[in-house]
Amino acid sequence: MYENDCVFILDSCCRFLSTKTCLDNIDQIYDTFADRAHDNGRDMDDDDKLKFQEAVKRELIGKSIVACYGKRQTFRVADIDFETGPCSTFFNMQDGTKISVAKYFYKEYGLKIKNKRQPMIYVKSGKDRYLKIPSEFCLVDGVPDQIRSNP
Numbered sequence: 302m303y304e305n306d307c308v309f310i311l312d313s314c315c316r317f318l319s320t321k322t323c324l325d326n327i328d329q330i331y332d333t334f335a336d337r338a339h340d341n342g343r344d345m346d347d348d349d350k351l352k353f354q355e356a357v358k359r360e361l362i363g364k365s366i367v368a369c370y371g372k373r374q375t376f377r378v379a380d381i382d383f384e385t386g387p388c389s390t391f392f393n394m395q396d397g398t399k400i401s402v403a404k405y406f407y408k409e410y411g412l413k414i415k416n417k418r419q420p421m422i423y424v425k426s427g428k429d430r431y432l433k434i435p436s437e438f439c440l441v442d443g444v445p446d447q448i449r450s451n452p
Contacts, residue, residue: 324435
């Protein structure tokens with residue numbers, strides 16, 4: 302049908318990509334809980350910290366994120382680890398050595414960890430493989446709920 306004519310095909314593809322990292326979102330949620338505790342004349346207690354972690358998980362688990370290093374792959378957040386950080390989480394290298402996530406990102410991508418106590422983002426990579434990525438190296442993908450709910 303188009304053998305004798307010139308055809309122009311336009312495939313439009315776009316994404317809404319936030320400029321805020323997952324760590325920025327986590328810090329914002331933390332500030333909300335810390336301010337609430339401060340308004341009540343106290344510091345955050347263990348119950349507040351647990352509620353903060355639950356709020357972060359509600360906000361990020363299941364969301365699509367873009368890794369802001371390397372090939373900028375898209376992942377879906379499977380879980381968030383508040384117990385370990387990039388300096389206490391290790392990768393097993395192909396030569397059998399172990400390297401901290403912080404050193405790995407510096408060595409491979411020239412990215413220096415700014416917050417050594419930040420939570421690690423668990424993402425699914427492949428069928429049964431999970432990766433831990435520092436939350437400061439992940440951008441949230443998609444339209445924020447605040448924009449979606451305010452037409």
